[in-house]
Amino acid sequence: MTGRFITFEGLDGSGKSTQLDRLAQRLKVRGVAHVVTREPGGTPFADLLRELFLSRETSRVDGVVELMLVFASRRQHLIEVIEPALASGAVVLCDRFTDSTCAYQGGGRGVPPELIAEVDRLATGCRAPDRTLFFDLSPEEARRRRRGRTADRIDRESLAFYRRVRAAFRERIAGDPDRFRVIDGAAPIETVAEAVEEALSDLLKPPGRDLREPKRRDRAGNA
Ligand code: TMP
Numbered sequence: 001m002t003g004r005f006i007t008f009e010g011l012d013g014s015g016k017s018t019q020l021d022r023l024a025q026r027l028k029v030r031g032v033a034h035v036v037t038r039e040p041g042g043t044p045f046a047d048l049l050r051e052l053f054l055s056r057e058t059s060r061v062d063g064v065v066e067l068m069l070v071f072a073s074r075r076q077h078l079i080e081v082i083e084p085a086l087a088s089g090a091v092v093l094c095d096r097f098t099d100s101t102c103a104y105q106g107g108g109r110g111v112p113p114e115l116i117a118e119v120d121r122l123a124t125g126c127r128a129p130d131r132t133l134f135f136d137l138s139p140e141e142a143r144r145r146r147r148g149r150t151a152d153r154i155d156r157e158s159l160a161f162y163r164r165v166r167a168a169f170r171e172r173i174a175g176d177p178d179r180f181r182v183i184d185g186a187a188p189i190e191t192v193a194e195a196v197e198e199a200l201s202d203l204l205k206p207p208g209r210d211l212r213e214p215k216r217r218d219r220a221g222n223a
Contacts (some may be wrong), residue, residue: 003033003086004203007097009164009169010135012155013142014185019135019196020093026197027091032204035085038095039071042077049073054152061153062111067116070101071123078124091204097129099172104154107168108161132172133199135192137185140162 008016020036027034041050053069074097085092098120105111137145139162146155159190173180181199183192 003090005129007132011142013138013145014135016135034091040073044081047191048074063111075123103165103168107164135185
């Protein structure tokens, strides 16, 4: 059996990582084999690339250089972690993947989509997730939520940059509506968690079982 490759996408501050952790906890309780990982990063070497990518100790970094760094990290991550986990039948929950590159380097930095597609073909063979959850939140609200966190190199970008990133995510969604599920990132945390369950229920449901917690039954056994 091959596993399921599920990615979590959104602006920084959209709540995707919190929801990924919550889903992982629920999968653990249910005994579902899963791997939690993220990009850039996910292997010791890719984590070093992540540090470099997010470091504030640099002058302005060119968008194509960013592109090559994230795809270098991604290829190593796929080879070392993602593909072996999927081959073993595990569910892979990955915080960001190629959609982030299209949104941040494409939309944000203006790297042409054809160039991104070319590097993607080279680095991953255009590997796509089985499902992608997009946590939608306005750039203004996302920024408010990031207040108090240490800002990395990308966090320091302008609201205009984040508006372009969000627009590019939306374009990706419009181009591949079957793979994406859009989740309202502004909703209360529990509502968002329920939306995550709903968005994955067909993919994660074991045959004959509902992914959600069993409903309480009354004495007559009615749900
Ligand atoms: P994170 O803060 O969600 O872990 O993501 C790290 C940052 O890297 C975030 O600002 C988005 C950015 N990023 C890109 O610019 N391109 C990419 O391909 C990926 C995966 C992340």
